[in-house]
Amino acid sequence: MKRAYNFNAGPSALPLEVLLKAQEELVNFQDTGMSVMELSHRSKDYEAVHNEAQSLLKQLLQIPDNYEVLFIQGGASLQFSMIPMNFLAEGQIGNYVLTGAWSEKAIKEAKILGRATSIAASAKETNYDRIPKLSELNVAPEDGYLHITSNNTIFGTQWKEFPTVKDNMLIADMSSDILSKPLPINNFAMIYAGAQKNLGPSGITVVIIRKDLLERSHDQVPSVLRYDTFSKNNSLYNTPPTFAIYMLRNVLQWVTDQGGVEAIAKLNEDKAALIYNAIDESNGFYKGHAQNDSRSLMNITFNLSSDELSKKFLQEAKDAGFVGLNGHRSVGGCRASTYNAVPFEACEALRNFMIKFQKANA
Missing domain, CATH: 3.40.640.10 (Type I PLP-dependent aspartate aminotransferase-like (Major domain))
Incomplete structure (x- = not known):
């Protein structure tokens, strides 16, 4: 399926x-x-x-x-x-x-x-x-x-x-x-x-x-x-x-x-960490919108250096099977919503895609 x-x-x-x-x-x-x-x-x-x-x-x-x-x-x-x-x-x-x-x-x-x-x-x-x-x-x-x-x-x-x-x-x-x-x-x-x-x-x-x-x-x-x-x-x-x-x-x-809310909470932390680490370790290629102490574990917002590069990222992500990564017009850029039902594997795949895209476009 x-x-x-x-x-x-x-x-x-x-x-x-x-x-x-x-x-x-x-x-x-x-x-x-x-x-x-x-x-x-x-x-x-x-x-x-x-x-x-x-x-x-x-x-x-x-x-x-x-x-x-x-x-x-x-x-x-x-x-x-x-x-x-x-x-x-x-x-x-x-x-x-x-x-x-x-x-x-x-x-x-x-x-x-x-x-x-x-x-x-x-x-x-x-x-x-x-x-x-x-x-x-x-x-x-x-x-x-x-x-x-x-x-x-x-x-x-x-x-x-x-x-x-x-x-x-x-x-x-x-x-x-x-x-x-x-x-x-x-x-x-x-x-x-x-x-x-x-x-x-x-x-x-x-x-x-x-x-x-x-x-x-x-x-x-x-x-x-x-x-x-x-x-x-x-x-x-x-x-x-x-x-x-x-x-x-x-x-x-x-x-x-799944083990209740406590187990879900631990999984949510792990999922978000994958993507935030890709942002933090990108040397500025990806820039998070939220200040670090206010970061959401549910909605991860980030920008790239230009609108042109953001559009390229979103198009290639779409071609790779990722859906819903467009940021809201108030912030622009990208947004990954990692709610409870989003599998760890999906977040891992996004992290890998981000690293791959950075290497090809840095």
Whole structure:
């Protein structure tokens, strides 16, 4: 079976084992005579999948009992609006750390809603090449929450340690690095993540939320935009994206089979090291965008000395079977997204290609 070296930033690689399992069960899921996509979301067969996905995530991330796992549609982008809608009471401020395009979009949505906002810190002046130090963060008692983006896909930066804030009202968009390493869940009021990078296909957003926050939803917020609506109905208030949740469950089973999040984290470090070493040992032929202490293990961004050379690199990489290495227009150059499902062998192949290309073009 021919498989591309898939370094797409999202939707991104899925484990081959998960795809083959879905293929096997596609037209007849567990002898129901139907695809999981055809099952009623109220049926026992589907509900078992739904509940297992929640249970597996709780086990893998060691989520305490005072948190709930919700499945919501609309991507992480909808959360940009739902968070201030539900959690900013009158007189409170939504405080945001700006580390890239997605945190910019998050604060923009809060402003559109007319909510008070502030910027705790920003790395925009240096084109988001770093994560602000904890000592740089400006927080205040009137903050309703502090919002961060844990990993920045476009710029290739990642938080290495998390801030501590009043009442642990830290909210994190972890769309691009959730499940890539163990997490101190108790440090957070809420974590949310679009599935299409480490959790499964696009179409489902996972929300890990502390239960006391569910009581803060305002009566003026429409039902389908309230977190307590999803909590009270086990995320089955309306028809969920059943196939996406089925695939999420399969990915979580796969992570469990790999040895859990700890084993995945070690593999991610090893994968990223291959490519970062190729950059660092290139004598400047490849130049990383992110500062070393902010480097992401999920999205590795780098440039070559000229646009012409970058185009040549990308074309030859494409010809060699590599997919998704184009950098975002905000940074240019190249980006390798090494999410959980990207095999070590793919990263090793990219490292070897980079060394070969450098020797031929230095």
